[in-house]
Amino acid sequence: MNTIGISVNGHAVTASVEPRTHLADFLRDHLNLTGTHLGCEHGVCGSCTLLLDDAPARSCITLAAACDRARVTTIEGLDDDEIAGELRAAFTREHALQCGYCTPGMIVSARDLVLRLDDADERAIRVGLSGNLCRCTGYVGIVRAVRSVIDDRRRRGIAPLPGAAREQLGPVGSTSSAGDGGPPAARPSARAGIEQRPAVTIPDFVPDRILEDHFTLASRPEEVFAMLGDVARVAACLPGVALTGNPTPKHVEGVIRVRLGPISTGFRGAARIERDPATMSGRIVGMGTDHHIRSSTRGEVRYRLLPVDAGTATRVEISVGYSMQGMLAQIAREGLVRGLAARLTAEFARNLERELSGAATGGPTRPAASIDGVALVFDRLRMFVREIFRRT
Amino acid sequence: MKAAAFAYERPSDLKAALALMAGARGSTRIIAGGQSLGPMLNLRLVRPELLVDIAGLAELKQVDRGGDELVIGACVTHADIEDGRIPDVTRGAMRRVAASIAYRAVRNRGTIGGSLSHADPAADWVCALPALGAKIRLRSTRGLRELAIEDFITGALESALQEAEIVEAVRVPVMRPAARWGYVKACRKPGEFAHAIAAVLIDPESTGARVVVGAIAAPPIVLHDAAPLFGGRVTADFHRQFDARIADAMLAKAGVTNAADRHIHVAVLRRAIAEAAA
Structure with missing residues (x-):
């Protein structure tokens, strides 16, 4: 067993893991974060895609033990993320999902494209999403949803972030970013020219x-x-x-x-x-x-x-x-x-x-x-x- | 689809990693980004007793621009190259190759050294780097040695990597301003392993033409002097001189017996040459 300390959706987690446990199983079985889905389990289908040090990665072929001191963001951690929120609305509007199995991975990959692509070029979006398989939609609604979010943001003057503003070299998750002493970096969306938001925003609501x-x-x-x-x-x-x-x-x-x-x-x-x-x-x-x-x-x-x-x-x-x-x-x-x-x-x-x-x-x-x-x-x-x- | 049990070590520096490898008994594998080894572990096609994770080693995540070459640490990722986080001495060639490898989620963890040591004949770096004239630097407790990439790749998933040896860096020479580059691959789906790859570096006034034809069931065909493909001499209008029959014969000799496969390889090579001429 290896002891790892990782940040999951902003919470520090210390756990003992078997070396062969991959990150997706660790999140699902140990932390009950079942929003990360497993399809092929050998890096082809993309349904397990999540953010590792703020960049998309395949959690089924990433060992949990290799993520010591890494920062993990699952679909559950994107509830209050600005881009993910816009994507959810666009996915709903464009019928970009049916069964929903691919959707968490799709949202994570789409969010990365929204951050990085210069404009809503259909070919670039299709190539960018080629690592996420969907068996329901035929991709038309998904591509349309991603296009609309990119179009809308660029129109609002939000510039693309080349490389999603990553500065470190080497595999994402391999550098002790969470243990460097500094606070976890604000998600790139917060750096994209919108006002800096606190880690958690608490909206008003109408109580039941x-x-x-x-x-x-x-x-x-x-x-x-x-x-x-x-x-x-x-x-x-x-x-x-x-x-x-x-x-x-x-x-x-x-x-x-x-x-x-x-x-x-x-x-x-x-x-x-x-x-x-x-x-x-x-x-x-x-x-x-x-x-x-x-x-x-x-x-x-x-x-x-x-x-x-x-x-x-x-x-x-x-x-x-x-x-x-x-x-x-x-x-x-x-x-x-x-x-x-x-x-x-x-x-x-x-x-x-x-x-x-x-x-x-x-x-x-x-x-x-x-x-x-x-x-x-x-x-x-x-x-x-x-x-x-x-x-x- | 769960990996069989193995032991796992994450050494803190390169020296410790080399010592671990030197002292290891039984089947030990190096893992960096794990984008090729990970699937094989999950499918239980590979069942090592010990995995040595080198992804965290700072020494392998450095680049060094010295004289007429760039030394790229083995654990630099495809995305690092794609995004321009490291200098580019190939006038954009490496950035474009990197951007076309698999998918972004894979490029964020997959490394240049890992890709080479995995030695898949259809891998992009395995085909592109010999055309660029790159060398690979290998280190063990016994010392250091360097090989041309084409000498390092010895077969399908076979390399010259010896026991307890680690890929330390890749040395890429600066591309001359006059050189022309073309890189084309045929994939049935973006991000899939290619069915055919061609890399072309042409510099009529200096090195002539270097051509690599890859994604065959063996190490790529590397022509250091590709003049025969162009009627014996590399001239300024080289793309018009391209002789498809010579290329076809070369592929047949390399063991590509299926005529349709050869046709795809020749067509991809023709496109790469056209890209270099454009």
């Missing part, structure tokens, strides 16, 4: 569900508002939350672990923080993904502080909006989530109270506790069984 709650703290509103501005202290009060990286007052990344009966979730993601001292209110918009249970969630927490008891105490009004996608959304009905959220809010309020009164000494380094939703699920089960009996 909104829950409201409130609690009262025995501290003045100013104190509470100041405390809520301290990202690390707040995170320490949030059950199951662990921060990763360096939080800033406006951006934070981390993991939230919540147990729902037999289901252990670990949503990894990022959040944007907004605060308004004038109205003593704030907003946190976040999104997270749990690859193991193939689920993702978006959430928005709004809070407002109101003085009570002549300003000596604070009523905290919060509303929690969320949307869920993936496997968890199949079972996490509103009632289950509402119950869980109520428990989380109550625990958060208790922790905040303790933190404000100075009773807690742990601070942000305190290990994140996990929320036990077992009792909650049993409650739901009992009600479910009772209803069945009532019906019969």
Whole structure:
């Protein structure tokens, strides 16, 4: 076994791999990133194409062990990529896929062409995509989609990047780019003349569900508002939350672990923080993904502080909006989530109270506790069984 | 389609790699970009006991422009050459050859040294570099030796590489401004291995004509003096003097028995000559 440390879609991953394991199997079987598809498994069909140090490579004929300290971007890591987003829209518009098996590799190769080609020359696009086989479309829609994205970008004045701005010599993935100390380079699309975006952008969204709650703290509103501005202290009060990286007052990344009966979730993601001292209110918009249970969630927490008891105490009004996608959304009905959220809010309020009164000494380094939703699920089960009996 | 088990070493420098190779017992293979060896491992056509990965070796990812030649490290990739990340001493010839190798995803990892040591008769560098007059530099713990590319390729997937020897670099001479270059290949699909390759370097006032006909089931045919193909003398209107019958006879003698195959090879050669004349 060889130990490798690689960056996968911006996350540092350390793993022990058998030398013969190729990169695609490692991503699919060890990291559950199944967006990288395997067709021929000998470098012909192109469905396993992904970005290695930002350049397309065949992951079925690249050993995972050879990617130590490399930067890997799979189709899952291109969710927020500007060019990939434009390609997805164009693929949809032009019917550039049917079964979708070739599509992840196709998008990765097409993205490279969009970056590098001078103009939307049909022959250059067809030659450039010749290493990606599609058995459904006859390529017409695919070529049309890629042409339209290149045309559109060049019209918007976005120049091609010769060699996709790569500077190092040698096989992509072979140079210790991820271990050089510098941050992973911004993806070429960010360098292409558009404004520099942070690694993760968190868009606004309309929540599917909104829950409201409130609690009262025995501290003045100013104190509470100041405390809520301290990202690390707040995170320490949030059950199951662990921060990763360096939080800033406006951006934070981390993991939230919540147990729902037999289901252990670990949503990894990022959040944007907004605060308004004038109205003593704030907003946190976040999104997270749990690859193991193939689920993702978006959430928005709004809070407002109101003085009570002549300003000596604070009523905290919060509303929690969320949307869920993936496997968890199949079972996490509103009632289950509402119950869980109520428990989380109550625990958060208790922790905040303790933190404000100075009773807690742990601070942000305190290990994140996990929320036990077992009792909650049993409650739901009992009600479910009772209803069945009532019906019969 | 999973490779059989093997041990894997990633030495930190060339010296360590050479020592590993010298001390290795059993079947040991060098791997760089793995674009030829990778498929063979997955198909279990190759089952080494040990793979020595040289892709990370900085010494092999350098280029050195000295005097009248360019020394290209073995682990420089086709994409490095295609994109112009290394100097070009062949007036664009190598960049165009590199750009036509397989697919971009393959060119991003496949290396010039790996392609030569794999010695596929239909590989682009195996056919283009002899026409450019390039040499290959081999290193082992025993020392250094150099061979002309055409002497290095000894058969289909056979090279003069000895046990424990590593391809270190390729030496490419500067192309004279007066020289004319043509490179054409026939593929049924872009990126596939070619059915016929022709490389032509013509310089009537200096070296004359050098012609390589490749993608036959043997090492490419390398004519250092291709004057017989042009009626015995390489003149300024060489493309009009091209004698297809001589080329056909040459291919028959080299073992290409199928007349249709010979026809494709001769047609590709004619196009390469026309490109050089253009």
